[in-house]
Amino acid sequence: MFKDVKYSDWFKETIDKASSNGIVMGYTDGSFKPNNPMTRAEMASILTEFNGWDGSLIENNIENFPDVNDSPKKAVNRAGVAQILRDFIEAYLK
Numbered sequence: 001m002f003k004d005v006k007y008s009d010w011f012k013e014t015i016d017k018a019s020s021n022g023i024v025m026g027y028t029d030g031s032f033k034p035n036n037p038m039t040r041a042e043m044a045s046i047l048t049e050f051n052g053w054d055g056s057l058i059e060n061n062i063e064n065f066p067d068v069n070d071s072p073k074k075a076v077n078r079a080g081v082a083q084i085l086r087d088f089i090e091a092y093l094k
Contacts, residue, residue, distance in 0.1 A: 001015070001016050001020075001026075002015065002019075002026045002031055002032035003029075003030045003031055004031045004032055004033065004034065005034060009034070011034060015032060015034070018046075019032075022049060023046060023049045023050050024046055024049075
């Protein structure tokens with residue numbers, strides 16, 4: 001499906017399923033860039049699509065997130081994803 005995701009990659013099936021369900025999209029050049037850092041904006045987009053959330057919930061309430069001063073283009077690691085998820089759950093899903 002993506003030119004840089006090989007059949008032998010351990011994550012291929014997951015990426016293909018997520019892509020076919022509109023949860024993730026590749027880049028315009030046909031790549032997925034699986035080894036690139038994920039930005040905060042990309043992570044938020046994936047979580048929104050996966051959970052069927054209304055994207056405006058995040059956009060309209062971004063000031064409620066303690067890390068709002070970080071750029072959406074800043075890379076996020078697994079700990080950052082966990083922190084953002086925790087903050088969102090505590091703020092909106094209690």
